[in-house]
Amino acid sequence: MLYVEILGNLPEMAQGEVRALLEMASPEFKIIERDYLFLAVKGDERAFPFLNRLGLAHEYGRLLFSAESLEELYSKAENTEWEKYIQGTFKVDRETMANCSHRVEDVERKLGALISKRGFKVNLSSPDTLIRVYCGKKLWVGVRERFFKAKPFNERKADQRPFYKPIALPPRVARAMVNLSRARREILDPFMGTGGILIEAGLMGLRAYGVDLRKDMVEGAKRNLEYYGVKDYVLKQGDATKLKELFPNKTFEAVATDPPYGSSATLGGRKREELYEKALSSIYEVLDGYLSIAFPAQFNAEKVAERIGFEVLEKYYQRVHSSLDRYFYVMRT
Ligand SMILES: C[S@@+](CC[C@H](N)C(=O)[O-])C[C@H]1O[C@@H](n2cnc3c(N)ncnc32)[C@H](O)[C@@H]1O
Numbered sequence: 001m002l003y004v005e006i007l008g009n010l011p012e013m014a015q016g017e018v019r020a021l022l023e024m025a026s027p028e029f030k031i032i033e034r035d036y037l038f039l040a041v042k043g044d045e046r047a048f049p050f051l052n053r054l055g056l057a058h059e060y061g062r063l064l065f066s067a068e069s070l071e072e073l074y075s076k077a078e079n080t081e082w083e084k085y086i087q088g089t090f091k092v093d094r095e096t097m098a099n100c101s102h103r104v105e106d107v108e109r110k111l112g113a114l115i116s117k118r119g120f121k122v123n124l125s126s127p128d129t130l131i132r133v134y135c136g137k138k139l140w141v142g143v144r145e146r147f148f149k150a151k152p153f154n155e156r157k158a159d160q161r162p163f164y165k166p167i168a169l170p171p172r173v174a175r176a177m178v179n180l181s182r183a184r185r186e187i188l189d190p191f192m193g194t195g196g197i198l199i200e201a202g203l204m205g206l207r208a209y210g211v212d213l214r215k216d217m218v219e220g221a222k223r224n225l226e227y228y229g230v231k232d233y234v235l236k237q238g239d240a241t242k243l244k245e246l247f248p249n250k251t252f253e254a255v256a257t258d259p260p261y262g263s264s265a266t267l268g269g270r271k272r273e274e275l276y277e278k279a280l281s282s283i284y285e286v287l288d289g290y291l292s293i294a295f296p297a298q299f300n301a302e303k304v305a306e307r308i309g310f311e312v313l314e315k316y317y318q319r320v321h322s323s324l325d326r327y328f329y330v331m332r333t
């Protein structure tokens with residue numbers, strides 16, 4: 001059993017991201033329960049290389065057990081073979097979620113004492129093993145495997161890139177879009193802009209294919225990819241509505257993209273809905289797999305995509321600001 005603690009700003013999409021990665025790891029792996037931002041997962045260490053790709057998560061680890069009460073937690077802790085999970089020193093660390101329904105103030109101290117009685121040494125400043133107790137509707141006890149620090153994501157924010165335009169998605173969201181596309185080897189972003197989606201994909205080890213109508217974007221995206229150490233990429237200046245011409249004889253396993261929303265220059269002088277429809281048709285022609293795409297809420301993407309032949313599988317709402325709300329879609333050819 002495993003656990004994932006997801007971020008609170010886009011929880012449904014975050015859960016979808018975990019589901020996608022688990023599905024890629026094994027058809028048997030799945031989310032079995034959600035308690036606020038805590039996901040209990042059926043899976044084992046074969047999921048780690050996939051979960052390491054997560055964008056919208058704080059951490060993941062091994063889940064040892066759950067309990068309905070503190071009494072049950074301590075009794076299960078007494079019967080746990082801690083030597084299987086603790087290497088070196090340890091610390092118990094508590095996460096009190098907004099829905100916490102137990103009096104957990106003492107849990108670190110009490111559980112810590114119980115475990116140290118078994119001969120394990122506590123180290124509060126730099127433990128080798130971090131035991132995590134999550135308090136939600138239930139109590140959950142796990143061992144952290146990986147924590148996703150904010151700093152590397154912050155260092156990839158749009159305004160930290162050598163080529164900056166205020167059009168880019170936050171890196172964690174861009175990463176989730178890549179994961180929702182279930183890409184294993186490669187990905188295409190036909191509206192790549194400054195390359196935010198491709199940077200995340202490249203850092204996951206995927207070959208990054210990108211297209212943008214504007215020459216300055218193609219040059220800028222290249223600078224950004226190089227800056228973050230992404231080497232395996234193919235960028236082209238061209239039209240996202242003519243992908244077959246740009247990539248003759250090529251079929252992509254995954255597409256993730258964030259088409260322009262505004263009426264500004266980024267639309268290349270076209271009517272927005274017309275551009276979306278043509279781009280969807282063009283993507284359909286070169287894709288054999290999943291598409292992860294964002295559209296403003298006003299656009300009826302489901303209707304248009306289904307007419308083209310896509311199967312619309314997932315849809316996540318986000319209000320960005322007073323004049324922009326959007327949906328992130330996952331579709332399949
Ligand atoms: C919302 S931005 C993408 C932002 C991107 N995710 C990033 O990280 O910067 C949309 C991009 O689509 C480009 N674009 C507009 N019409 C296009 C078309 N027909 N074909 C290809 N690119 C187009 C614009 O130049 C713009 O860079």
